[in-house]
Amino acid sequence: MLFTDDTAEGLRAAVWLVNSAEDPDTLDSLDDEGTFLSAFPYNGRLDRDEEELASLRALRPRLRAMLLAPRDEMAAHVNAALGESNLAPQLVRHVNADWHLHAVADEQPLAERVLIETTMALIDVIRADEGSRISVCDDDTCNALALDLSRNRSKRYCSATCANRNAVAAYRARRAGDD
Secondary structure: OOOOHHHHHHHHHHHHHHHOOOOOOOOOOHHHHHHHHHHOOOOOOOOOOHHHHHHHHHHHHHHHHHHHOOHHHHHHHHHHHHHHOOEEEEEEEEOOEEEEEEEEOOOOOHHHHHHHHHHHHHHHHHHHOOHHHEEEOOOOOOOOEEEOOOOOOOOOOOOHHHHHHHHHHHHHHHHHHHO
């Protein structure tokens, strides 16, 4: 196992949020927020209102900068986020998750909890020196993030769509070279 389940899930949620800012924006409505929360259930306070949606949308550029930063810069982002948050660490266990650390209270706004969950995940990334597992998609037409949690470090694309598009293009280029 590369990362603990809560670290992997925190990274997946952060990448989902960052990638939701790509064209077309997939975090544009409260229904879209519901999709995010269905995929990544956060415990605690959920306002599900326009203010909460706006705060999640506003968080995306910061998460992108954190996730793509070189190791020392990533550590600076982590320290800044920890310094500005109302930390209240506690060990918790949920129905589908064994004991893990929540660093902020469940009553804090969702965007703050997402930021700190991402920060906690990035602490593990920094300590393991595994920042290369987060990159920009290898598709030249895509700026989304690719998160590689595979054992063999083989994931280069953000989605199957980008991977398939590039595989087809490479196949066609090979076929054209045979003619």
